[in-house]
Amino acid sequence: MIASTLLVVILAQSATPDQWTMPAKDYSATRYSALAQINASNVRRLRATWSFSTGVLAGHEGQPLVVNQTMYVVTPYPNVLYAFDLTQEGYPLRWKYRPNVDAVAIGMACCDVVNRGAFFADGKIVYNLLDGHTVAIDAATGKQVWNTQVADIRQGESTPMAPLVVRDRVIVGTAGGEYGVRGWVKGLDLATGRILWTAYNAGPDAEVLARPETFKPFYDTGPSLGEKTWPPDGWKHGGAPVWGWLSYDPALDLFYYGTGNPAPYNAEQRPGDNKWATSVLARRPADGALVWAYQFTPADNWDYDSVQEMILADLKVKGRTRKVLVHFDKNGFAYTIDRATGEVLVAEPYVVVNWAKRVDLKTGRPEVDPAKLTGASRGSVKDICPTLEGGKNQQPAAYSPRTGLFYVPTNNMCMDYQTTPTTYIVGTPFIGLNAPYKPGPGGNLGALIAWNAAAGKQVWAIREKYPVWSGALATAGGLVFYGTLDGWFKAVDAKTGSALWKFKVGSGVVGNPITFTGPDGKQYLAVYAGIGGDWALLAGDVRSDDPADVRPPLSVMPDIARHTSLGGIVWLFAL
Amino acid sequence: MAVRVVAAAPLLALVVTSAQQPPPPSVRYEQHVFAGGNPPPAGTLENPLAGDKRAAADGEKLFSAFNCDGCHALGAVGGQGPSLADGRWRYGGADGAIFQSIYYGRPRGMPAFGGVLPPEAIWRLVTYLQTLTPATDPATVSW
Numbered sequence: 001m002i003a004s005t006l007l008v009v010i011l012a013q014s015a016t017p018d019q020w021t022m023p024a025k026d027y028s029a030t031r032y033s034a035l036a037q038i039n040a041s042n043v044r045r046l047r048a049t050w051s052f053s054t055g056v057l058a059g060h061e062g063q064p065l066v067v068n069q070t071m072y073v074v075t076p077y078p079n080v081l082y083a084f085d086l087t088q089e090g091y092p093l094r095w096k097y098r099p100n101v102d103a104v105a106i107g108m109a110c111c112d113v114v115n116r117g118a119f120f121a122d123g124k125i126v127y128n129l130l131d132g133h134t135v136a137i138d139a140a141t142g143k144q145v146w147n148t149q150v151a152d153i154r155q156g157e158s159t160p161m162a163p164l165v166v167r168d169r170v171i172v173g174t175a176g177g178e179y180g181v182r183g184w185v186k187g188l189d190l191a192t193g194r195i196l197w198t199a200y201n202a203g204p205d206a207e208v209l210a211r212p213e214t215f216k217p218f219y220d221t222g223p224s225l226g227e228k229t230w231p232p233d234g235w236k237h238g239g240a241p242v243w244g245w246l247s248y249d250p251a252l253d254l255f256y257y258g259t260g261n262p263a264p265y266n267a268e269q270r271p272g273d274n275k276w277a278t279s280v281l282a283r284r285p286a287d288g289a290l291v292w293a294y295q296f297t298p299a300d301n302w303d304y305d306s307v308q309e310m311i312l313a314d315l316k317v318k319g320r321t322r323k324v325l326v327h328f329d330k331n332g333f334a335y336t337i338d339r340a341t342g343e344v345l346v347a348e349p350y351v352v353v354n355w356a357k358r359v360d361l362k363t364g365r366p367e368v369d370p371a372k373l374t375g376a377s378r379g380s381v382k383d384i385c386p387t388l389e390g391g392k393n394q395q396p397a398a399y400s401p402r403t404g405l406f407y408v409p410t411n412n413m414c415m416d417y418q419t420t421p422t423t424y425i426v427g428t429p430f431i432g433l434n435a436p437y438k439p440g441p442g443g444n445l446g447a448l449i450a451w452n453a454a455a456g457k458q459v460w461a462i463r464e465k466y467p468v469w470s471g472a473l474a475t476a477g478g479l480v481f482y483g484t485l486d487g488w489f490k491a492v493d494a495k496t497g498s499a500l501w502k503f504k505v506g507s508g509v510v511g512n513p514i515t516f517t518g519p520d521g522k523q524y525l526a527v528y529a530g531i532g533g534d535w536a537l538l539a540g541d542v543r544s545d546d547p548a549d550v551r552p553p554l555s556v557m558p559d560i561a562r563h564t565s566l567g568g569i570v571w572l573f574a575l
Numbered sequence: 576m577a578v579r580v581v582a583a584a585p586l587l588a589l590v591v592t593s594a595q596q597p598p599p600p601s602v603r604y605e606q607h608v609f610a611g612g613n614p615p616p617a618g619t620l621e622n623p624l625a626g627d628k629r630a631a632a633d634g635e636k637l638f639s640a641f642n643c644d645g646c647h648a649l650g651a652v653g654g655q656g657p658s659l660a661d662g663r664w665r666y667g668g669a670d671g672a673i674f675q676s677i678y679y680g681r682p683r684g685m686p687a688f689g690g691v692l693p694p695e696a697i698w699r700l701v702t703y704l705q706t707l708t709p710a711t712d713p714a715t716v717s718w
Binding site (some may be wrong): 105112548 | 590610639640641642645646648649652653654655656657658661663665666682683684685686710712716
């Protein structure tokens with residue numbers, strides 16, 4: 001009896017269910033918590049216990065961390081880091097860290113000045129400033145340990161993503177697919193911040209770190225794919241940025257990340273597959289070596305970035321248990337991929353898709369509908385589903401090993417797509433696009449869906465009036481939590497999707513809920529309120545702080561300002 | 576370059592006169608400027624192409640060719656950068672203020688185009704922006 005209790009305690013500590021130390025809870029990016037104090041039978045009694053204004057009005061993406069009775073919150077630009085003392089009444093600050101962030105970054109962030117969160121490792125809080133710096137802050141004192149410039153803001157590079165730390169490596173990437181950057185990931189030394197390796201996503205093999213002895217892609221073979229699938233020099237300003245989520249498999253010693261769109265949007269300026277834009281790449285953390293890569297959308301014509309999370313799970317697919325990664329791409333297909341080899345096992349649409357008929361599992365390539373191809377010479381190509389916002393954007397899904405289901409925030413919109421020839425001018429947008437949106441079939445603009453990734457089938461869906469722009473959280477209490485653009489924070493039954501509880505949090509939710517155990521032994525939920533994260537969705541009608549910028553509401557959401565306006569609030573909930 | 580000459584003149588006057596008497600105000604605020612914005616420059620720059628339809632059409636082409644529409648959107652109605660078609664100006668809407676915003680850039684991410692575009696092309700951009708008619712902007716929205 002004593003021995004088994006002890007074992008449980010040790011297991012609990014090693015898995016740290018009480019804390020939340022990295023963006024997606026674990027290296028597998030499941031956003032699943034083993035905490036079960038709050039469950040389907042008592043969640044109706046959930047109530048707000050605390051809130052705090054961050055003082056910043058911008059899209060509050062990302063999520064807090066909870067480590068050693070302290071909650072850490074990174075704000076959007078100017079990227080203030082707050083450390084709340086959870087042992088004191090009212091959770092006063094232990095300290096706050098105010099970095100000096102170059103305001104030029106505001107103009108280099110394509111899609112609001114967001115930050116997607118921090119990572120706790122080795123007593124340090126590691127995160128990115130928007131202007132291309134990675135910092136490590138002593139978690140106890142708030143003192144800066146190191147500050148490394150990783151990206152060049154003057155070239156259109158910016159850093160809204162959350163780092164991944166594996167052993168003594170900090171892995172970061174750059175945004176800037178709308179500025180014609182040349183996307184990369186870098187490996188930094190956790191102790192000093194020194195840059196140890198740089199791996200580009202396009203260009204010559206030597207710079208992509210695709211070495212013949214280690215690079216074994218499942219489908220595409222041959223040398224210099226990152227160079228030959230572009231027009232001469234096209235890869236130098238070809239985008240393929242990294243602004244989403246990273247995950248890691250300790251057994252295979254591989255980390256996974258997706259890349260964004262190729263630049264510019266006019267595909268006629270970059271004939272070829274444009275590898276490795278709109279792809280998943282698997283690399284070794286120690287030296288960045290590329291082990292395999294797979295391109296979801298070759299020759300992207302629709303801005304279908306692939307930066308969404310790669311969730312690692314062991315699933316029984318067609319009778320065999322496989323180590324897979326599951327990915328919900330902007331292009332509308334959900335992929336279940338063997339994460340050791342890059343073989344696509346399942347690829348089915350999880351939203352309405354019409355740019356491709358299916359994905360050929362033998363070749364890994366989508367069967368594209370030629371009528372939906374775009375390019376400057378084709379004018380405005382009508383009714384393409386999904387939009388460039390994706391079947392889902394960066395807002396991360398959750399996976400519950402208890403139900404075996406993935407919980408996915410989705411968009412239901414279609415678009416017309418018109419590109420124009422564009423010239424690369426350093427530090428300015430390299431886009432050339434006009435793409436109005438319209439509601440998808442059914443009229444609802446979004447839904448939270450439950451997905452069976454082994455079968456490639458939707459299990460249930462909760463229709464939402466607006467695009468679902470928050471992440472999801474699944475718990476051992478049989479619950480799924482998510483937020484909506486009109487400012488509701490909701491709990492639903494993980495098995496059935498039935499609505500159990502909701503609370504209006506003061507601004508639209510684009511952040512990702514987390515859960516932890518407080519010093520009082522109670523389970524808490526935390527989530528940010530603060531609409532933002534994409535200019536196209538959040539036209540000026542939801543802001544009141546800038547009288548010099550007045551815009552009409554977006555045609556697909558003419559009444560969003562009736563329900564929300566900008567904000568920046570951290571909320572805590574408990575029974 | 577014309578901009579620098581205009582700005583330097585009152586400074587020179589200041590240097591000459593300051594020994595004897597308090598300097599006269601070198602800037603006259605002729606229009607409202609939002610807090611946080613820059614004051615208009617000393618002296619006045621006037622758009623030599625004001626009202627010229629052909630210059631405005633050229634300016635519209637430049638607006639696209641130099642990727643202005645990448646931030647401010649087609650028709651300058653606002654994207655990641657503010658709307659330039661709403662009749663409201665963060666840094667002042669006088670000819671010279673718009674010119675300076677383009678020539679020198681602004682601190683929250685507006686790049687400086689002074690090294691990329693000749694002043695004459697910037698005036699064409701200013702002329703284009705000045706032709707944009709603000710949409711009706713009722714003070715009250717009701718549902």
